[in-house]
Amino acid sequence: MKLRAVVAMMEHETNTFSPVPTPLRRFGSPDVPRGAEAYRLFKGTGTGIGGFLDVADEAGMETVTPIAGNAAPSGPVEASAYAAMCDAICEAISRGCDVCFLDLHGAMVAETTDDGEGVLLARIRQLAPELPIGVSLDLHGNLTDDIVDNCTALVGYKTYPHIDMYETGEHAGRIMLSALEGSVRPVMSWGNRPLLAQTLCMGHEDRPMGPLIDLARKEEGAGLLAATVFGGFPLADFPSAGLSVVTVADGDRAMADAARDRLLDAAWREREAFIFRSEPLPETIARAKALDGGPIILLDHADNAASGGTQDTVAVLKEVIQQGLEDVAMFGICDPEAVEEMALAGVGSRIALRLGGKVAMPSIGLPGEPLEISGTVRALTDGDYIVTTAMGRGTIESMGKTAVLDTGNVQIVVCSRNSEPFDLGCFRSVGIEPTQKKYLILKSRIHYRAGFRAIAQHELPCDGVGVTSSDNSLFKFEKVRRPIFPLDSDASA
Numbered sequence: 001m002k003l004r005a006v007v008a009m010m011e012h013e014t015n016t017f018s019p020v021p022t023p024l025r026r027f028g029s030p031d032v033p034r035g036a037e038a039y040r041l042f043k044g045t046g047t048g049i050g051g052f053l054d055v056a057d058e059a060g061m062e063t064v065t066p067i068a069g070n071a072a073p074s075g076p077v078e079a080s081a082y083a084a085m086c087d088a089i090c091e092a093i094s095r096g097c098d099v100c101f102l103d104l105h106g107a108m109v110a111e112t113t114d115d116g117e118g119v120l121l122a123r124i125r126q127l128a129p130e131l132p133i134g135v136s137l138d139l140h141g142n143l144t145d146d147i148v149d150n151c152t153a154l155v156g157y158k159t160y161p162h163i164d165m166y167e168t169g170e171h172a173g174r175i176m177l178s179a180l181e182g183s184v185r186p187v188m189s190w191g192n193r194p195l196l197a198q199t200l201c202m203g204h205e206d207r208p209m210g211p212l213i214d215l216a217r218k219e220e221g222a223g224l225l226a227a228t229v230f231g232g233f234p235l236a237d238f239p240s241a242g243l244s245v246v247t248v249a250d251g252d253r254a255m256a257d258a259a260r261d262r263l264l265d266a267a268w269r270e271r272e273a274f275i276f277r278s279e280p281l282p283e284t285i286a287r288a289k290a291l292d293g294g295p296i297i298l299l300d301h302a303d304n305a306a307s308g309g310t311q312d313t314v315a316v317l318k319e320v321i322q323q324g325l326e327d328v329a330m331f332g333i334c335d336p337e338a339v340e341e342m343a344l345a346g347v348g349s350r351i352a353l354r355l356g357g358k359v360a361m362p363s364i365g366l367p368g369e370p371l372e373i374s375g376t377v378r379a380l381t382d383g384d385y386i387v388t389t390a391m392g393r394g395t396i397e398s399m400g401k402t403a404v405l406d407t408g409n410v411q412i413v414v415c416s417r418n419s420e421p422f423d424l425g426c427f428r429s430v431g432i433e434p435t436q437k438k439y440l441i442l443k444s445r446i447h448y449r450a451g452f453r454a455i456a457q458h459e460l461p462c463d464g465v466g467v468t469s470s471d472n473s474l475f476k477f478e479k480v481r482r483p484i485f486p487l488d489s490d491a492s493a
């Protein structure tokens, strides 16, 4: 008889300082995929759920896919959206299954709970006390007791940009297959250090994250079933936010504990290197202006669409225009109103706009500040493109209705749904060839590297405005455990 597997995805990185709402429709376009539709959309894709589906299919299991929701990061998930996704997963499990594979994030905060994944897993555990549960998590997960205690084996990404989502699902899936066969008995250990590491310092190609990930791989090579260093997501005012480690051993708790401590100690020694140092925006743009060659990436990281940014602040764009940079393309401003105005005017028309700045950011005390700008409408599309980088290969990225405003020196992609520029398709799908531009302004932090690093001559982080700023003094942390580094310089391990 075939084993029955429930395979589901519920992914959201919640920025508790973000004013961007998170209703259910944000988890899929036009709707959150369920059932056969979820299977069809994610089978064969470079995602955690794609890895799980391949493992389950190859093992000859019957798969049930109640829901596959993935929303761009934003504020706390609306109560009804969170309940709808958890209910779908729990109902499928309560109809009976032999194993459950969950592609989760690890830093989901809902209106009803600070620990979106922990509460879901505890509910599943209560429903099915003996069910083997395999989980894949994002490198930015903020781990908790409820997450780790209520699953069987947990593996996180080892890359940022997340180009190993598929491998992570496959890794967790294979551990679960071995556990089902009885050839391994996973035991997990987890812990954290008081370190609110910054995401700009978590790229896997850089120190300190790269060497830490190498150490985790070394622990796996020495006999652990899995070892993950979670950088954590710092823009989550939540007690457990910050760096943590999860290790999975085969029956040997002491081995899991020892490896966890080695990894945590190594991370703590690098705490200074996890803090980003910025420079004033005008200086960065002046440096960029003096550079030869291209494309030169200008990272508008304080308004990163994939960390909860409104994706409509204009500080970096304004400075680039003021300093007279030429041959610039930008992705992108999320401003559905402006797109509608451009659509109404039509491709080829001249138009004057108040661009961006439509969303206020009360958590950092700023109103929205639009940019008065005029240009020619160059393109108008439905905003869908197929991802070709390893990060989510084969999935459809939906930018919503999208238009290009061309000022002569700057071509600005204006979209209607939050979308981070990580794949060249964000430009090519609207008729801009990014390799031929001198400057690319990207509202991104690290994920741009998945598609853009290979074409970039220089990459400059630009300290703009937004709720994904790396300046901790802008944010009022009330719930995170204290003391914690760098909010408290005297924090000790």
Ligand SMILES: [Zn+2]
Binding pocket: 013, 138, 139, 140, 162
């Ligand atoms: Zn992430």
